[in-house]
Amino acid sequence: MKKGRVFSGARPTGRQHLGNYLGAIKNYVALQDDYDCVYCIVDLHALTTMDEFEDLRQNTAEMALDWLAAGIRPAETIMFVQSHVPQVTELHTILSMFTPLGKLTDLPTFKEKVAQSPHNVNYGLVGYPVLMAADIVLYKTDVVPVGVDQASHIEFTREIVRTFNFRTKRQALIEPQMKNTEYPKVLGTDGAQKMGKSLNNHIELAATPAETQAKVMTMVTDPQRQRRTDPGRPEVCNVFSLHKTFSPNDVAMIDSQCRSAGIGCVDCKKLLAKNINAHLEPFRAKRAEIASDHQQVWNVLRDGAKRATAIAERTLAEVKDAVGLP
Numbered sequence: 001m002k003k004g005r006v007f008s009g010a011r012p013t014g015r016q017h018l019g020n021y022l023g024a025i026k027n028y029v030a031l032q033d034d035y036d037c038v039y040c041i042v043d044l045h046a047l048t049t050m051d052e053f054e055d056l057r058q059n060t061a062e063m064a065l066d067w068l069a070a071g072i073r074p075a076e077t078i079m080f081v082q083s084h085v086p087q088v089t090e091l092h093t094i095l096s097m098f099t100p101l102g103k104l105t106d107l108p109t110f111k112e113k114v115a116q117s118p119h120n121v122n123y124g125l126v127g128y129p130v131l132m133a134a135d136i137v138l139y140k141t142d143v144v145p146v147g148v149d150q151a152s153h154i155e156f157t158r159e160i161v162r163t164f165n166f167r168t169k170r171q172a173l174i175e176p177q178m179k180n181t182e183y184p185k186v187l188g189t190d191g192a193q194k195m196g197k198s199l200n201n202h203i204e205l206a207a208t209p210a211e212t213q214a215k216v217m218t219m220v221t222d223p224q225r226q227r228r229t230d231p232g233r234p235e236v237c238n239v240f241s242l243h244k245t246f247s248p249n250d251v252a253m254i255d256s257q258c259r260s261a262g263i264g265c266v267d268c269k270k271l272l273a274k275n276i277n278a279h280l281e282p283f284r285a286k287r288a289e290i291a292s293d294h295q296q297v298w299n300v301l302r303d304g305a306k307r308a309t310a311i312a313e314r315t316l317a318e319v320k321d322a323v324g325l326p
Contacts, residue, residue, distance in 0.1 A: 002036050004142030007176075009040035009082065009135055014059035016066040017202035018276075019186035019195030022245060027145055027181045029071035037077040038139045038308065039067065041301075044082050044089070045131065048124040049117055064297045066205055069287035080304030082135065087312035092127070092134040094319055098163050099130050107152060133157040137173045138312050145181040154178045168322040172315075184241070191220030191238040205280060206287055212280075213273040221265045232258040232265070239265070239272055246275040 008028065016025060031037055041060050050056070060081060072079055082088060104110060104126050113128075114121050124131075136144055136157050144154050154176065161175045185194055188201025195202045203215045221239050225232045234240040234255045243254055250271065257263035290296055320326075 003034050004036070005038060005140060006031050006035040006143045006145060006179075007038045007040070007136050007139050007141035008145055009042040009045070009132075010063070011046045012041050012043050012056060012060040012063050013197060014055070014062045015204050015206050016063060016070075017195055017197070017204050018242075019188070019202065020066075021070065021205055022186050023147065023183045025067060025070045027183075028067065031145065032071075032073055032077055035143065038141070038311075039072065039077060039079045040082050040135060040308075041080070042082040042135065044124075045128065048122060048128055049113065049120065051120065060301075061297050064301055065287060065290055068290055068297065068300065069283050070205075074300045074304065078139075078304045078307045079300060080308045081301050084301065084305035085138075085308045085312050087309065087316045088131070088134050088138055091138050091312075091316055091319060092131045094323060094325075095134055095137075095160055095164065096127060096130050098160060098167065101126075103156070103159075104129060107156065109149075109153065129153055129156050130160070133160045136176055137161060138315050139308065140174050140311060140315060141176045142174065143179045144176050145179045147182045148180070151178060151180075164319075164322075170318075170322040172318040172322040187238045187241070189215055189219045189238075203276070205283060209273075209277040212277055213270070216269050216273040216276065217266075219269060219272075221268070225265060228264040229261050231261045234258050239268055242276070243268075243272055246272060246279050250275075 008024070010020075010024065013020075028037070028039055041063055043056060043060055046056065047053075064079065067079065068074065107129060110126065110128070113125055132153055133156065136154075137160075144157075146154050155178075158175050161173045164173055165171050165175075187193065188195040188199055189203065190199070190201045193199055193201065203212060207215065216239075219239050222232045222234075222237045224230070237258070240254060240258065244251055247254065254263065254268060254271070258268065
């Protein structure tokens with residue numbers, strides 16, 4: 001017996017990296033065992049901050065391919081592209097009538113986006129949280145897995161639901177619950193900032209073993225360890241933080257040997273690269289198998305959109321009835 005329905009969405013950023021995998025994708029896969037899952041590639045959201053659009057379709061396909069290779073099971077999980085279910089934009093419009101403008105412009109994430117892209121503060125960016133709320137409530141979502149940086153948006157969604165249900169005197173929308181799934185922030189190869197493509201400090205899941213090793217070998221370690229004979233501090237080393245995930249059986253040894261200078265940073269990195277490649281070998285084999293059929297990914301996404309639409313139509317009918325639309 002499943003515990004309810006989970007919804008989560010992510011912008012189409014193309015090939016996924018270790019930060020995406022550890023921070024979200026592994027959790028997506030695990031949640032399938034306990035929940036009915038709905039996972040969405042939110043391409044409309046991506047438009048709010050994009051200046052160039054040529055790669056959007058390809059990035060969508062690459063992300064979906066990585067999700068499937070990682071273990072998303074489309075026979076039981078609904079996986080689709082946001083824009084393929086247009087009911088979300090209609091619900092977004094209706095919910096916008098219940099949303100104070102001041103609330104939107106006061107959200108911390110809006111202020112951050114304005115600071116990052118002051119040249120592109122568009123209407124869609126202001127209404128982003130309302131569209132996110134529409135994404136969630138359209139599918140009668142019970143639980144939304146979130147990191148701490150998204151908690152304010154989920155609470156905002158809950159407020160919209162309460163306002164809508166109170167003003168319409170109906171219970172057409174479900175107030176979703178948050179499920180905190182925060183994984184410790186995955187730093188990039190620079191050891192300073194969160195792993196991401198824009199900083200080119202990422203390690204792609206679909207990289208070859210040689211490419212992975214080359215990337216790992218560039219990783220910044222303990223800045224105080226200048227020579228091979230210097231003792232290290234695992235607690236400040238980004239390489240060691242990834243060993244905790246990819247080398248669980250070696251963590252105690254690495255911790256001890258690093259502190260006593262029994263192992264150098266080069267050997268530590270080589271071991272990490274070896275273990276990352278071993279961990280990702282099944283993923284890469286599955287990815288190659290799926291990629292051999294160019295239409296398979298789009299077939300999955302189209303089927304997911306049909307199943308998502310069936311839920312969306314019922315919800316939208318209830319919402320329209322609640323507000324008196326014919």
